[in-house]
Amino acid sequence: MSRRRLIGAGLATVATGLLAQDATAPHPAESNLSTSPPPMLLPPPARPSPSASPSAGPAPLSRPVYTLKEFRQFVPGPDFAPNAVALTIDDGPHPAWTPEVLRLLERHQVPATFCLIGNQVLGHEAVARSVVEAGHQVANHTWSHPAQLATMPPEQVRQELDRAQEKIHETTGQTPTIFRAPGGACSPAVFAEAARAGMTPVNWDRDPRDWTRPGTSAITERLLGARAGDILLCHDGGGDRSQTLAALRTVIPALQSRGLRFVVLR
Template sequence: MSRRRLLLGAAGVTGVALAAAAVALGSSPDEVPPPVAAGSTPPPSPATTRSREPESAPVPVPVAVHQPIKTLGEYVKASGKPAFPSDAIALTIDDGPHPVWTPKILKLLDRLQIPALFCMIGNQVLGHEDVAKLVTGDGHQLANHTWSHPLHLGGKPSNVTQNEIRKAQSKIHKTTGQTPTLFRSPGGDWSPRLLKDIAKAGLLPLDWSNDPRDWERPGVPAIKQRMLSARPGQILLCHDGGGDRSQTYAALSAVLPVLKARGLQFVAL
């Protein structure tokens, strides 16, 4: 059993808020875990039962926030979770799962013992269920990145955004057993109305503070240079889906060991 699996085994959320969110968005009862009686501990998801840590106090239900989360400090404040170490940093990976690049990145992360948050697109999980299960099987966490990755999501009507959120949430949970608590808008496009819809779904809006723009494929040196500027408390953005991610993979292979050697501690969200 890897050290990362032990680290991430206790991840989970309160079932009451998630079930209420499902009702608000029109989901059927089997799309999310069943509600839990007040004061009781929610049952673990299949992903978390692979390697469980000793029982700990329930994590507070996330509260609605009015700005997307860009740093670990903002995440702690919004989620109510314990503070991270002062040298902590988080890696997030968007647009998968991808049948080629996701497994390659997973092997790299396993070798380096680095946890990551994979922001998955619902219609990418569709047809790549085995790859999505590899991610949670390795102990990583998942975020909702919409069903179809529509651009300019912040300007779309609520019925569109709620459907994008609900369909992705249902597919991710049914495939992996893990229920995301974080939502990332495609391209970091936000609006007050979208933030309200996210809160209604029981999710927290997640952004980033270090963007190497690897999705543009600017070349490995450019991606490396931007990632090497990372500082404690930041949330890094990279991609495993959306096309050829050979530049991203090469940059991660070079940069992640350097960041670890600097004393940065990668943490799970």
């Protein structure tokens, strides 16, 4: 893996002095060139649309993906390394905690998937861009993190997904192909709308429940139980994430020392 760029000093300045709490509730495709003479100059290809057409997206699933093995069953691509694990980080971007997490990941050369909330990208655009600039993947975590997403009517589900997709794409230039439902709760409407937008719903199989702030040692112990093929869940938003950060300082090098390799969901 090529070394990612370090986060600029300007980002650190953004984080300095900001409160560790945020305002959210805790946990809350190109024209074909004609070969007929005379040759024509075509405009540059358009940037990918935030919302894929129904034919372009994956078929709706009936359950979320929980492991790397399951992910590859639904998303074509080379097999993940047998020692691979994926770190997913939810509820950001946060102006103080996301830069801290990015610095830690850079130190250990770890890629991660950041599941962004649309209304958290709003106002924190520089932080969201820094995630992509550092080489990480971004995913769609809805616009407003509604805990009741699984019970919402399809039109409201579509609005939550599309509004976040548009904001993330507009801000970072990256169109998410991964969707993470708040709390992991899905429904037929959620699966259908995610597929329409070209996204695969991904949950996790290693949850330290760090959003509850159970203590650094509890988060550390739960994450150290990770095995090859696991998808790990952590948070950089939704409140004070000092315990999560402290735990990751121990967990990341410990898992690497066991021969585990961090990957993103592609």
